[in-house]
Amino acid sequence: MKKMGQMKWVNALWKNLIDTAYLFRSEHTFKNKIRIFATYVRIAIKRQTINRVVKLKHERIFGFTVHAFNYDTIKFLYQEIFYRNEYFFKTNKVAPVIFDCGANIGVATIYFKWLYPESTMHVFEPDKQTFELLQKNVLENKLTNVTLHNAALSDKHGEIKFYINSNNPGSLVMSANNSRMTSTEECIDVKAVTLSSVINGESIDFLKMDIEGSEHEVIREIESAGDLKNIKEGVIEYHHKISNKKSNAGSFLDVFERNGFEYQLDARCVPLSAKNKFQDVLIHFYK
Numbered sequence: 111m112k113k114m115g116q117m118k119w120v121n122a123l124w125k126n127l128i129d130t131a132y133l134f135r136s137e138h139t140f141k142n143k144i145r146i147f148a149t150y151v152r153i154a155i156k157r158q159t160i161n162r163v164v165k166l167k168h169e170r171i172f173g174f175t176v177h178a179f180n181y182d183t184i185k186f187l188y189q190e191i192f193y194r195n196e197y198f199f200k201t202n203k204v205a206p207v208i209f210d211c212g213a214n215i216g217v218a219t220i221y222f223k224w225l226y227p228e229s230t231m232h233v234f235e236p237d238k239q240t241f242e243l244l245q246k247n248v249l250e251n252k253l254t255n256v257t258l259h260n261a262a263l264s265d266k267h268g269e270i271k272f273y274i275n276s277n278n279p280g281s282l283v284m285s286a287n288n289s290r291m292t293s294t295e296e297c298i299d300v301k302a303v304t305l306s307s308v309i310n311g312e313s314i315d316f317l318k319m320d321i322e323g324s325e326h327e328v329i330r331e332i333e334s335a336g337d338l339k340n341i342k343e344g345v346i347e348y349h350h351k352i353s354n355k356k357s358n359a360g361s362f363l364d365v366f367e368r369n370g371f372e373y374q375l376d377a378r379c380v381p382l383s384a385k386n387k388f389q390d391v392l393i394h395f396y397k
Contacts, residue, residue, distance in 0.1 A: 129194045136195045145172070150193045157185045174220045174251045177243055179280040186282070187217040196392060197221060197318050197345050204228050205255075206315035211263055211305070211328075212347075214240055215280060216247040218318055223253050230255045232308055236262035236272050236300040240280045262286060263321055264302035265331040272300040285322035289353040304328075306335035317344030323352045329365055338369050343396040350377070350389040359391070371395040 134143055149171060160166060166181040171188065178184045190196055197218055205228040210219050213235045222229055233248075233256055235241045241260040248256050264270055264286070273288045275281050276296045283290045288297070305328050319325055325346055332338045350359055366373055376392040 129189060132194045136198055137200060138195070138198070146192050150188065153185050153188055157181055171220070172224055174224070175247075176215070176217060176220060177246055177250070178215050179243065183215070183280060183282070184217075187214070191218050191221045197316075198225070199316050199343055201226070201315055203315060205230060207231075207312065208316045208318070209305075209308075209314055210234065210318050212318075212320040212322065213244055214282060216244040219244070219253065219256065220247065220251065222316075222318075223251075223256075228255070232257050232259065234259045234261060234263055236260065236302075237274055237280075237284055237298075238300075240284070243280065259303065259308070261301040261303045263305050263324060263328045265304060265327040266302065267304060267307070268302055269299045270302045271297050273297050283322060285324070287323040287352060290322050290349075304331050304335070306332045306337045309335075309337045309340060311337065312340065314341045315343065317341050317346075319344065320347040323349045325349070326358075326362060329362070333365055333369065338365070344394075346393045346395070348391040348393050350391050351386060352388060354386050354388075363393070366393075366395050371397055 130147070133146055136143065138146065153169060156166065156169075161181045166184075167179065168175055168177045169181070169184045169188075170176075171192070176184055178187075204226070206226055208222050208226070208229050208231045210216075210222065210231060210233040213219055213233045216233065216235075219231060219233050222231060233244070235244050235258075238260065241258070245258055248258060262270055262272060270286055271288075272284065272286055273290065274284045274296050309332065319328070321328065325348060329338070329346070332341075348359065348362060351357060363373065373393055373395040376394070377389050379387060379389055
């Protein structure tokens, strides 16, 4: 047990070092890099101290108040979105059009509004309880030009089964794929819409997509509708070998290649010799 604890600590330290490299090699100004770093240190310390005594459920981040179901979620999402800069992008537009697909409580939504306050956003979250907290974060922070959709994205309209853990509200692995949850407590019916029906021929400056395994059907739907060409840039969290399925990353990436996109990949597999191992792969696609 002691050895396992030591390995967990080493892995956490290594991840923090890697994420720090992501931050300081990003295109943020040096001032913002320091602000992001200092805020991360503050959140990490609060999680290990105050949060152990009083269970915190909100945090101030660059003038925004983030409400969450628990403080661990705030720390995790801040590290991935602000500190690691998974969704950073540059544009000359004052008011870019941004789609946040799979918003959860809205930390990425707040991040985009911090980058581009006048941006126009469409934000999607299917789980009702999580959507209510997302709505609270948008309204209390007075985020303008944000259209919220309490719906899952799919290749068809209607209702679909969505798997949640009622003991862990706002879980980051809620999914239309029941194998994504390690301890599914409840299956609910949620509204489903197609992404093309919301894009509706509009030009999209940035698409963020983290929809826990539904990315194949959604990307193929907007390609067949002719709307993929309307997206200039985006980042998708691709779920490789979800449910231990046959590898099909090639067919997914082929959609972008045949539509004229370039892309970069970010993934980690430990050990590299592993087989049939689930991986989160970030795909940054652009023209």
